[in-house]
Amino acid sequence: MVQQYQSPxxxxxxxxxxxxxxxxxxFPTCPQIPVFVGCEIMLDEESENGAIRTTERRCKLNVEAPYILKKIIGVDFVYFIQRNVLDRRNNVLEIEAYNESFATRVTVIEKCRYFIHPENAEWTCFEQTASLDIKNFFGFENSMEKLAMKQYAQNIAKGKEIIEFFINELKEEGITYVSPWKDQQEGSSEEEKKNVVENNELYSDKELCNADSKLPSNREMQLSSDYIERYLGKLDMMQESKLVQLRHSIEELRGSSVPGYATLLRFLRATEFSVEKAREMLTQSLHWRKKHQIDKLLDEYEMPQVIKEYFPGGWHHFDKDGRPLYILRLGQMDVKGLLKSIGEDELLLLSLHICEEGLHLMEDATTVWGHPVSQWTLLIDLEGLNMRHLWRPGIKALLRIIEIVEANYPETMGRVLIIRAxxxxxxxxxxxxxxxxxxTRKKFIFYCGTDYQEQGSGGLSEYINQEFIPEFLGGSSETYIMEGGVVPKNLYKVDLEGTSGEHEHSLYHSISLSRGQTHHVSIESNDPGAVLTWDFDVMRHxxxxxxxxxxxNSENGAISEIPELAIGGDHEVVAAKELKDNYVKVEPSIVCHDGESIQGTHIMQDTGTYILQWQNQEDQTEFLPSISSHKAQLMYFYETLPSAHYRGSMMSLQSAISGRSEASSSLSR
Structure with missing residues (x-):
């Protein structure tokens, strides 16, 4: 198995x-890294004007391994080749290192890069990637893999400290500034020299500068270790690497529409830092958010009056860790009355609205407290709970809410305080x-009777500051949470037995395609120049x-322009023969892969009928039948925009296809 590492x-x-x-x-030795015994320079050359310096070193490393293992492999030292290319003109150092020892049994490749910070010319960035592949190592493959990654992690942790150590050493010697490299062979006019001086002064006076106009590269800044410490918390080397890998993986599928690092980290933690599992879970969640328009929930949600008057829950200050605190007086809640007056879907919407509020409150708390806040605390007061709360439809609704929240808001619950059970x-x-x-179950803390009133360790005051404990729990803090109570029957509107339980407040249609099946949507257009837009997510296959x-004019001739189509199943809107005989492609077919989000447009220059077609990729030809029976699943939305609204800007619309769509198109040609 290949171990991969990618640093922030x-x-x-x-x-x-x-x-x-x-x-x-x-170099040639570094006391701060004891395993680095020394090195010899094999190559050291510069370009004619000195802009490029290439250095190769043969580095000697001590093998940190148990004595018996050293005896078995027969060596105390291993050798690596390190090749450095310093580009002084563009201020970039590229480093590549690979193992010389045991090269047929083990492959170790490390690549590093120093470069100027894209937003601050006075700062320097460093990033690295590494891979370790142990193919055959005297039967000690697993042991060597663990040993190598442990040693590598220790050296990475020391890396930044070592640079800072030598910079401080230079300062002690009186060296606090090194002049940037200049090409001595190129003459400069007085005006050019004046511009250089002015630019250097600008970099010195301003901490931040515009990368696009003043730096050799407009490279977008990636995740930094400083950002991790400030906004995400302490992560070890491999956790940082997994976070970077997940970000890149989601970017490949969704382009620029990638969640923030805090969200990525939550899904990684929920899957024990498995990039593949986190990617799958997050992709499904993003599909769900898109289908149900969750991103608009905070702005567009209108709380029913019944909720305002009878729902006993709300946000209330913070706990001692700075987490937003939500209080739910479940024992005072009329579950049956709420469900019969607003229905299960509306109760679910309320729960999702609370979760979305929690995400925003955590972001605000991170800013206010100056340390990462990635979870919130839930306090559930069960005083008044009785058997009426165990009503079957109420339990069913609760389980559905738990299932959806667990799948889409993982690792947002920091602590659940259950009191007066x-x-x-x-x-x-x-x-x-x-x-x-x-x-999540491990985060539940239960209090029976009056145990929660104990002072110090064991009571609520262990987790919530005394001044924030609500009045109804014996504290002094006023709350603005409704007391609940029985919902009047004259407010009942929903026949629970007749509800489907499906939450379908969505613009998107969902379809499933078996092998060989296609799905067609027919759009009639009588408006030359109208714009057809589509947006769909492939959720499986x-x-x-x-x-x-x-x-x-395609009575007989158009069929020659249409490649053979594998049309089957019962999903098509138009007959297969009519589709072959009378329709032509107006956009090239693209293969859309599992997890991709595709957006695109087509200018309908001609009137007539347009067809959007999705086809299960399997069984594309009768000569190569597929042995798989996986169903393809997707959700889609389409819209026709009148030509009057977009005259003069057709080209910009036509080019609005996502990068992933274009990439898929190139693969399918």
Whole structure:
């Protein structure tokens, strides 16, 4: 198995030239890295004008391994080749290292890069990637893999400290500034020299500068170690690497529409830092958010009057860790009355609205407290809970809410405080606990009777500051949470037995395609120049997407322009023969892969019938039948925009196809 590592960007708040001088002091030996015994220079050459310096070193490393293992492999040292290319003109140092020892059994490749910070010319960035592949190592493959990654992690942790150590050493010697490299062979006019001086003064006076106009590269800044510490919390080396890998993986599928790092980290933690599992879970969640327009929930949600008057829950200050605190007086809630007056879907919407509020409050708390806040605390007061709360439709609604929240808001719950639990609570807990993620279950803290009133360790005051404990729990803090109570029957509107339980407040249509099946949507257009737009997510398997148009003069000739189509199943809107005989492609077919989000447009220059077609990629030809029976699943939305609204801007619309769509198109040609 190949072990991969990819670092976040580490920032040295020192100019590039000074960092390079400090870097050179790591050779030929470096006491701060004991395993680095020494090195010999095999190549050291510069270009004619000195802009490029290439250095190759043969590095000697001590093998940190148990004595018996050293005896078995027969060596105390291993050798690596390191090749450095310093581009002084563009202020970039590229480093590549690979193992010379045991090269047929083990492959180790490390690549590093120093470069100027894209937003601050006085700072230097560093990033690295590495891969370890142990193919055959005397039967000690697993042991060597663990040993190598442990040693590598220790060296990476020391890396930044070492550069800072040598920079401080230079300062003690009186070296605080190193002049940037200049090409001595190129003459400069007085005006050019004046511009250089002015630019250098600008970099010195301003901490931040515009990368596009003043730096050799407009490289977008990636995740930095400083950002991790400030906004995400302490992560070890491999956790940082997994976070970077997940970000890149989601970017490949969704282009620029990628969630923030805090969200990515939550899904990684929920899957024990498995990039593949986190990617799958997050992709499904993003599909769900898009289908149900969750991003608009905070702005567009209108709370029903029944909720305002009878729902006993709300946000209330913070806990001692700075987490937003939500209080739910479940024992005072008329579950049956709420469900019969607003229905299960509306109760779910309320729960999702609370979760979305929690995400925003956590972001605000991170800013206010100056340390990462990635979870919120839930306090559930069960006083008044009785057997009426165990009403079957109410339990069903609760389980559905738990299932959806667990899948789409993982690792947002930091602590759940259950207080004043009555005798019937164990029955309720038995019913719902199996549906709660194990990691979340561990965060539940239970209080029976008046245990929560104990001062210090063991009571609520251990987790919530005394001044924030609500009045109804014996504290002094006023709350603005409704007391609940019985919902009047004259407000009942919903026949629970007749509800489907499906939450379908969505503009998107969902379809499933078996092998060989296609799905067609027919659009009639009598408006030359109108714009047809589409937006769809592939949630499972691969599909081929095509846009067709009915030719006005295609009685017999158009079929020669249409490639053979694998049309089958019962999903098509138009007959297969008519589609072949009378329709031509107006957009090239693209293969859309599992997880991709595709957006595109087509200018309907001609009137007539247009067809959007999705086809299960399997069984594309009768000569190569597929042995798989996987169904393809997708959700889609389409819209026709009148030509009057877009005259003069057709080209910009036509080019608005996503990058992933274009990439898929190129693969399918």
């Amino acid at each position: 960007v580490r920032v040295y708040k020192h100019p590039f030239a000074l960092v390079m001088m400090a870097y050179e002091r790591r 009555p005798r019937c609570f164990p029955i309720l807990w038995t019913l719902i606990s199996t549906f709660i993620n194990e990691n 691969n599909v081929v997407f095509t846009v067709l148009h009915k030719s006005q």
